[in-house]
Amino acid sequence: MNKVFVNGYGSIGSRxxxxxxxxxxxMVVGVGKYSPDEKVDVAISKGLDVYVPANKITSFSNYKIAGTIASALDSCDLVIDAAPGGYGYKNKVNLYEPKNxxxxxxxxxxxxxxESVSDLLFNSRVNYDQAIGKQHVMQGSCNVTGMGRILEPLRAKFGDKLIRFDVTLIRRWADIEQTEKDVVDTIEMSEKPHHGDDVKMYFGKDTPLYVRAIKVPTRQMHLHIMDIRFNDLAPKPSEIHELFTNEFGVATIWTAKGTKDIRDYAQSMGFNFTDTNMIHIHANMTTSxxxxxxxxxxxxxxxxxIPENHMLLQAMLFGRSYEESFxxxxxxxxMKEKKQKLQERFAQK
Ligand SMILES: NC(=O)C1=CN([C@@H]2O[C@H](COP(=O)(O)OP(=O)(O)OC[C@H]3O[C@@H](n4cnc5c(N)ncnc54)[C@H](OP(=O)(O)O)[C@@H]3O)[C@@H](O)[C@H]2O)C=CC1
Ligand SMILES: O=C(OP(=O)(O)O)[C@H](O)COP(=O)(O)O
Known part of the structure; x- marks a missing residue:
């Protein structure tokens, strides 16, 4: 059995x-925790072994800790780093590379x-095969992953007819369970957003993609507003929607008033973590x-x-084909079942 250690137990690591x-x-070796807080008990109650940095071990004396992060790494075949942005690079240099x-x-x-962690930014829809046999790979962020799910089917269908993509990212403030983070009543500018450069890592460095981003006070998902320019008359909305009929991780919905409707539905259906694991085209808003x-x-x-990390894991650990991993x-x-349910719930009237 292959052993995986998850270093970081926040929104992403816990999922x-x-x-x-x-x-x-x-086999999950365990999880890495860095603060002695209630999430240690949460992890232990789920049957997980918790590992902590050697220099912090005394601050965890009230908890039943399994050992140090270094000891967990010694007994794993692969680590999924789920640290706050920037700490993954430090972990790579200080922990993962020295232990190979x-x-x-x-x-x-x-x-x-x-401080780049890899030369490969993974998006299963675009470059799955390139991850096979790699030692260090970065999974794109949520917004970067979502853009790939739209752009790749467009490229496959329209190719050279596409001449420009302009995207405004409306970023959520914090996650639902990040209760320690206040949602501030303002609209914040995201200067020099990383998303455009990240997408170009997998979609091509000369892609005519222009990204702006702002952050708004909600915990209920990100929203992308995308304008796609063609070298001639643009296709009708129905042709665009048709492209995504069989795309994994893309639901086409018509009647959601807002993002919370979708999250509420996911919760009412008992989807794990109230996640849909996908993007949702608000088809009533598409115009040509x-x-x-x-x-x-x-x-x-x-x-x-989360499913992207799972696909990536299989490419790196087992060298599987895309089809087998999928x-x-x-x-x-x-995901197919979830997509169908969402599309039925928010179907065109
Ligand atoms: N939240 C989201 O919606 C998404 C996040 N991401 C990316 O995932 C990564 C993690 O984000 P998220 O889960 O939201 O962050 P969180 O803040 O929710 O969790 C971060 C976790 O990392 C732990 N941690 C702290 N220091 C280190 C360290 N040096 N090494 C390893 N782990 C550490 C924290 O431990 P402790 O609490 O014990 O201090 C905490 O458990 C980021 O790169 C983020 O950009 C990507 C897609 C979506
Ligand atoms: O990967 C994410 O967003 P991003 O694609 O805007 O970087 C996550 O939602 C985390 O974003 P955050 O860094 O604003 O917490």
Missing amino acids: ITSFLKDDPEI IPAIYQGGESIIGD IGDTVQMMYSDDQTGIV AHTESIFH
Whole structure:
């Protein structure tokens, strides 16, 4: 059985761990915690071993700790780093490389410059095969992953007819369970957003993609407003929607008034963590004007990257084909069923 250690137990690390525990091919060595807080007990109550940095071990004296992060790394085949942005790079240099352990990093890390964690930014829809046999790979962030799910089917269908993509990202303030983070009543500018450069890492450096981003006071998903320009008359909205009929991780919905409707539905249906694990095209907002298609889709910030990490893990650990990995991931995440339910619930009237 392959052993995986999840270093970081926040929004992303806790979800990844939970799904890996459902995977009969993986043994979860445990999780890394850095603060002695109630989440240590949460992890232990779920049957997880908790590992902490050697220099903090005394501050965890009230908890039953399994050992140090270094000791967990000694007994794992791969680590999924789920640290706050920037710490993954430090972990790579200080922990994973010296021990020669393959690692997956999350989207808050850098992919460009001196502190880049990898030369590969993973998006299963675009570059799955390139992850096979790699030692260090970064999973794109939630917004970066969502854009790939729209852009790749467009490229496959329209190719050279596409001449420009302009995207405004409306970013959520914090996650639902990040109760320690206040949602501030303001609209915050995201200067120099990383998303455009990140997407170009997998979609091509010369992609005519222009991204702006702001942050708004909600915990209920990100929303992307995308204008797609064609070299001639743009296709009708129905042609655009048709492209996504069989796309995994993309639901096309018509009657959601807002992102919370979707999250509430996910909760009422008992989806794990109230995540849909996908993006949702708000089809009632798609228009075609002259050479431009305007569309909007929401992006389940916490859920979307979890099946991606699972696919990436399989490429790196087992060298599996895309099809085999997808089938295995689907058996755990049931994305087709979730898509169908969402589309039925928010169907066109
Ligand atoms: N939240 C989201 O919606 C998404 C986040 N991401 C990316 O995932 C990564 C993690 O984000 P998220 O889960 O939201 O963050 P959180 O703040 O929710 O959790 C971070 C976790 O990392 C732990 N941690 C602290 N220091 C270190 C360290 N040096 N090494 C390893 N772990 C450490 C924290 O431990 P402790 O609490 O004990 O201090 C905490 O458990 C980021 O790169 C982010 O950009 C990507 C897609 C979506
Ligand atoms: O990966 C995410 O967003 P991003 O694609 O805007 O970086 C997550 O929602 C985390 O974002 P945050 O860094 O604003 O907490």
